[in-house]
Amino acid sequence: MAARILPVLKLATKVTIAGGALYVAVDYGLLGSSEQGSQALEKAKAAIPPALEEWMKYFGVELPTMPKIEFSPVESWNSGVRWTISSLSEAPTKASDYTNQGIQYLKDLTK
């Protein structure tokens, strides 16, 4: 009798686990609108340090503290864009200046 119930029981367990995973995903708003998704990301980011500390205490291993990186990729990118555009806008003027200087230099050589 147990041999007959076992496949049904296995299927029921699998369906329960899969259904539970789906329910958790929908309940946390992971599959909803953009605002829900970004709020869930904020909550997850805020919950990581305490969880990490709990794990470290449990295992008794001290992770080396992350060095505080003062580098902001957004700032670097923005300043890079500004530099590129400003040099592009100044390029014709500078090119003509350098050409004139070069011509003056050559004229002075032939004098």
Next chain:
Amino acid sequence: MSEKQLGKKVDRCLADGAIKLGTGLGLGIVFSVLFFKRHTWPISFGSGAGLGMAYANCQNDLRSHYLLHKSEKVGL
């Protein structure tokens, strides 16, 4: 749409995309292990579906500025 609003919307799009990709991946792994004998295709299906949902959300979000909404009254 002002630049600040656009920046916030793009930030939301990216965060939402990351969340949905992760969720799709996770659900794909769960389903692959439980029901589909550890094949790879449910995982790719899940991640792809997650990315698609994020793309649709982002599209709606960016378009909503230019659409009339039900609550607004239009003079005829």
